[in-house]
Amino acid sequence: MKMAVVPDRERPRERLSKLGPGSLSLQELLAVILRTGDKNRSVLELAGDLVAEFGSLEKLARVSFPELSQVGGLKSAKAASLVAAFELARRLNAETAESKSGHAGEPVAEDLKERLHWWSVMLKDEEREYIIGIFTGRSRRIINEERLSWGGLDGASLDIRYLLRKAVRIDAEGLAILHNHPDGCLAPSAEDRILTEHLRGRLETIGIRFDGHYIVAGGKSRTIS
Numbered sequence: 001m002k003m004a005v006v007p008d009r010e011r012p013r014e015r016l017s018k019l020g021p022g023s024l025s026l027q028e029l030l031a032v033i034l035r036t037g038d039k040n041r042s043v044l045e046l047a048g049d050l051v052a053e054f055g056s057l058e059k060l061a062r063v064s065f066p067e068l069s070q071v072g073g074l075k076s077a078k079a080a081s082l083v084a085a086f087e088l089a090r091r092l093n094a095e096t097a098e099s100k101s102g103h104a105g106e107p108v109a110e111d112l113k114e115r116l117h118w119w120s121v122m123l124k125d126e127e128r129e130y131i132i133g134i135f136t137g138r139s140r141r142i143i144n145e146e147r148l149s150w151g152g153l154d155g156a157s158l159d160i161r162y163l164l165r166k167a168v169r170i171d172a173e174g175l176a177i178l179h180n181h182p183d184g185c186l187a188p189s190a191e192d193r194i195l196t197e198h199l200r201g202r203l204e205t206i207g208i209r210f211d212g213h214y215i216v217a218g219g220k221s222r223t224i225s
Contacts, residue, residue, distance in 0.1 A: 012044070027051055033081050038073040046073050058184075058218070061086040062125055093121045093219075112140050112176060112211060120216040123180035129156040133163055136174035136211055144170055148177075158195065160202060167208050174209035175199075181217040188215060188224045196224045 012028040021029065030047035037043040050071070054060040060082075068079035112134065119132060128150050135144040148163060149156045156179065167175050177199065179192075188196075196213040203210045213224045 026057055033085050034078050041073060049073070061089070062127070090125060093124070110142055112136065112142065115142055115145070116178065116214055116216065116221045119178055120219050120221050123216055124219045126180055127182050129180055129182060131156050131158050131177060131179045133166070134176045134178065134211070135167055135170060135172035136176065136209075138173060140174055140211055143172060160199065164202060164206060168206065172208060174211040175203060176211035176214065178214040178216055178221070181215055184218045186215050186217050186220060186222040192224055
């Protein structure tokens with residue numbers, strides 16, 4: 001349906017101003033950002049086609065600017081508006097999580113559960129796999145952390161010797177590691193389980209508590225038992 005034949009009161013921007021953003025569907029919210037359609041589709045039809053093509057808001061938010069610019073009907077201006085909106089949402093999520101734990105990158109005295117949530121937000125939309133080391137003291141309070149390595153979609157490698165040396169050097173009582181799955185799956189792989197058991201054994205040998213190996217994906221976390 002062309003916007004020209006949609007009653008004013010039913011148009012997305014008018015509905016947003018009268019009823020608030022929470023009353024709009026995903027398709028309507030995208031239409032507000034896109035503003036106009038193309039020569040063949042109304043803005044609502046264009047927004048609906050975007051949802052259908054990518055399947056979900058999460059998948060659409062991962063699409064890069066060059067990729068969006070190639071989607072029929074978008075061009076650079078509309079693609080830039082979408083990418084900017086998604087980046088604002090990511091920064092808001094990170095800022096909300098960060099407000100509980102201090103500035104990004106600073107060692108913080110908080111518990112492991114809070115920090116797992118923070119990293120799950122920070123790594124939610126990453127396309128590469130990262131491994132994070134979290135060093136703890138008494139009562140599993142965090143004393144230090146480090147982004148240890150990163151790789152591609154197929155995984156990242158971990159230098160265990162470096163990790164153990166640092167744990168000893170900073171006099172950590174415990175150590176946890178986490179890594180993200182860019183595909184959004186929280187299920188551990190066989191390699192994840194092997195790494196967990198290997199690290200558990202190495203830490204036991206040097207008298208450092210193993211605080212767990214965690215997977216973060218889709219804004220959530222899971223421990224590998």
